[in-house]
Structures are given as structure tokens and as C-alpha cells.
Amino acid sequence: MKIGLDVFGGDFAPVETIKGAILAREALQPPDRVVLIGKKEIILSLLEEYHADPSGFDIVHAPDVIEMGESPTKAFNQKPHSSIAEGFRLLKHKEIDAFASAGSSGAMLVGCVYVVNTIPGIIRPSALTFIPKENGGLSLLIDVGINPDAKADVLYQFGILGSLYAKYIQHIAKPNVGLLNIGTEEKKGNLVTQSVYQLMKGTRDFHFVGNVESRDLFKDSVHVFVCDGFIGNIILKQSEAIYRVLAKRGIRDSYLERFNYELYGGSPILGINETVVVGHGISNAVAIKNMILLTRDVHQAGLTEKIRQALRKFAADN
């Protein structure tokens, strides 16, 4: 497969993205290849600097860059030759099989919604991230930032999407889906979580285990935590902050180490017609490498098609 990489996306691009691509190439099996998207001259000179054979990659020239401060929609439309817009164009024309970027997540979302489109029946795409469980393995947290005002029906669908991810990528036969709330009783929470609970209760679309709290985040009992993007983002960045503080204090611990975002590489965007992964803005080479490998794994598991099939089945059943 061909994995498109936005070489100019991320706070430390293009140096770290190129280094990450070189690391990823070493880990990929042919015929899988990384397609480097961005300013060709700079890409070639960096590959030379890091002693990497350019023939190991495909390169697609994209002279523009969408900056972090720009309005995503405007920038996406006004810069059709930016690395992000180019990536989506390649994806649309099947010149790449999947696309990954640690650049403007807003612009990535614009591409997902307006170029790739959501799977029929899906209201909103969502971004998923990973939480290290205390006893090994990873829980899924969905959404982590692209739906800060998710309504009840959208949150319900996050349950479907997270459950399918756990099933087809983590190979968990019957994933436990919990609604992240501030108490376990049915009536707890804010107006939105109270409505979501009613939608999820008794569903046959996934295995709902009820309300769960953030104190349960690291436990084994829940595989998928559903929340709106605001909450997910707060949780994610708090975990990062604790990891950073403790690392700075010289605390070394194998569990704590698993909070290192570099290990996970990014957030798959679920509910759209193609495989897209959005990386963390501060991604270094290791994070970029893992973002590329994550992109491969999501694509090779055929997740998009599984989601499409599941939605057709649910629609037929209901």
C-alpha cells in the first residue's frame, strides 16, 4: 500500500517528519511505501542529509503549507497545492491508500469532511486515541478534539465506531463501551450524557456497560470510553502533562512510559470513506514513524469497509 505523509505538517516539520519517514521505511515490508508530500527540493535535500536513498520513497511536490494559525476551511480552499490539500487529492484519486499528517488538524478535518466524506449514515467523523491500561493493553478514547459540542446521536455513533475499532484492530471479541460521565448512576451527568445514556441503554449495536468515570480510565473493565471532543482533549492533555512533570522529576516507570504520546503516533479519524490519521503537533521522528505504522495497520485491517458493513447491517436490523 501507499501511505501519504504530509512532510510539512507538525511543529518540527520537515526535519522530524523526514527522519520519521526514514525510520518507518525500515519497519515497512514491501510493497508498502511512504509517499512524501511537500516541497520536493527540501525533501530531497533532507533525504540526502540523512543518508536515505530517495528511490525508497515516492515524492509528490506540494509547494504550499497550511500554517497552524490559519482558518482551516479558508486555507484548505485557498491553498490547493498545500501538502494537506494535495494529500487529500491523492487520496481521492486513489494515488495513495491512506494519508497521515501532524499538521493543522482543522485542515485535516476539512479534507475528511469535504473531500473524503463521511460514510453514509455517519453524522460526524471522530478522532480516537489510546489510553494505557494499568495491566497492559490500550483502551480507546473517542472523540479527542474534533467534536467539542457533540450531540447525543453523535456520541452514540462514537460508541459504534470505537467498538468496531476495538473489534477489528485490537481483536477484542465483545468490547465493553462505557459512557464517560461524572457518576455511574443513570441520571448522573450533564444534559447531553443523560440523553446519550438513554440512547445507549439496551442497544444491540455495541456492548454498553453504562456510565464510567475518569477514575476508571486505566482499569481493564472498559475497552472504549465515549465522550465529546472537549472532554477527550482535556483528558489527553492532562495525561501528557502528568507524564511530562514526572519524567522531568526523573521518575522512570514502565507504566508511566506508556503515556508517551510518541508510542501511538496519532489519532485515526473514524467514520470517513478513507484511512486518515492525524498526528500530534509536537511529533518527533519516533512519533511520525509510529503515525505511519498506525496508518498502515488501520488501513490493512479494512476498518473503513467494516464500519460501512456494520452501518448497513444496523440500518437493516432497525
Place this chain on the structure above:
Amino acid sequence: MKIGLDVFGGDFAPVETIKGAILAREALQPPDRVVLIGKKEIILSLLEEYHADPSGFDIVHAPDVIEMGESPTKAFNQKPHSSIAEGFRLLKHKEIDAFASAGSSGAMLVGCVYVVNTIPGIIRPSALTFIPKENGGLSLLIDVGINPDAKADVLYQFGILGSLYAKYIQHIAKPNVGLLNIGTEEKKGNLVTQSVYQLMKGTRDFHFVGNVESRDLFKDSVHVFVCDGFIGNIILKQSEAIYRVLAKRGIRDSYLERFNYELYGGSPILGINETVVVGHGISNAVAIKNMILLTRDVHQAGLTEKIRQALRKFAADN
């Protein structure tokens, strides 16, 4: 001053509450006294069991208990002789100066709103908690659970309340108030935080430093983090979970130790006409002791009157 303690509030009441009251008494200076509220016979027998002289306390008999699963409003009204309802009655009649309980926070809120009442001008009471800063000291997080659907004007007032707490209890001359959000730019966040930003921008009621993220929670630059009670509760319980996991793994660290909820004793309820502190349900004796001392400190700083004065001044200025 007389500090009322709900002896029957909390998962480990009445044993831990009595033990906590005994610890607190050792730390209090006369004429400060703890008023033990609950089933008198049990209180006396526990004091005897723990070799404490009953004359060191006042005891007010309250034969009923509001259980955690009960509807707070119903229970509060149907059990006027419960330890919580009795505590609020004593507070109303000035027989105690302040009231603390680790019992049903819902019932405590009912007492705050319907017996004590909010300070004129305050829309909703709020609960505050403490976040240990990386370099020492404590940040304030407001609200932590009693306002899961706080609207923009309510969140704005949390900025006022948190700022006054920092000023008068932590003695910070000009506290930095940040709006907890998922990005620092003005337009970031959900619909509510976007509106709050507009209200806070340029305010003269407190020193607003803009949007802050959960990755900033442990930094020195912000003294007060404003968020709705849903977010605050998620943050608080996630911190607890991380503390618990790492403690279980045998990691000992002086900073991490400061995440131990026992140290802080509970959440002062701000914006009401009396001093009320709500403790953590899982409070042990040390947490109860610290809840009692926190209650004393908030009362002795005259926070309620400072808030009342500040609101009158803001009203006159605007």
C-alpha cells in the same frame, strides 16, 4: 468558632469521621470547637472507644442519615432530622459558624441553595478544588461537579469567586484566571467556552489571562482554572486515578504525594451566605481532619463577606 461536622457523612462514617474529629481537635486552638452532628449514642460510644473526652466536643443529636443513593431534594425534605438537614438548620440559626460533610454532595447542595441561599448577584454556588503546582503551591479549579451544565454567565462568576478565594485565602495579590479550554486561541473550544471568552475578555472583575489547556494544569502561570463542573470532575478523578495507579506501583515522589486528596479535605462551596465544605465520599480520618481545618480557614478569612463586598462593588462599577 463552632464547626459543624456531619458525623454520618462519607463512605467510612461514622468511624473515620469521629477519628478525624479527634485529630482535628488536637489541631484546633480554643475557643474553636467541633460540633458533632449525628446519632448521639453512637457518637458517644465511638468517642469512648477512641479514648476521647466527650467534653472536648459539642454534640447535636440527629437520628437520620441521607444515603448516597437517595434523591437529594426529596431526602433533604423528608429527613429533617438527618445529620445534613440538621447541620443546615444549626447554620441557619447561627448555632454553628460553618458546616462540613463528606456525605451526599447533592443533599449538601440542596442545603446550600434552599437553606443558606446564594449571595445576592450570584447565579449558582460552585465547588472549588486544589491542584498541586509543579513548583509548589496550589492552583484552584472551579467548578468540580455541582454545575455540570454551567452557562457562560455562571462560568464568568466562577472567575470572580476563584479569584477572590486566591486573593483572600491564598494571599495572591493579583491571581491569574484562565479559562480551561482545548486550545489557546480566542475562537477555540465549544460554544460555551467561546461565549465565556467574550465575557471575560477585558473584564475588570478579575485578571483574565485567556484560554489555558489541561496541559497547563500543573504550571505556575495560572492561579485559577475556570471550567464547568463536568470538566472539573473529570480532571479531579483522573488525577486521583493516576495517583492511585502510581502509588500502587510503589512510586514514591514528593510531588505525586501532593495529589493525595486527603491533604485537602474537601471542596469549599463558594457564592453562598455561609461557610460550607463538602468532603470526598471516600474520606478517611486524615481527610476529615483536613476538611475541618479547611472549613475553619475559609470561615476565618471571612470569604463570604469578601465575596459579598466584591459583588456590591462590581454592581456599583458597572
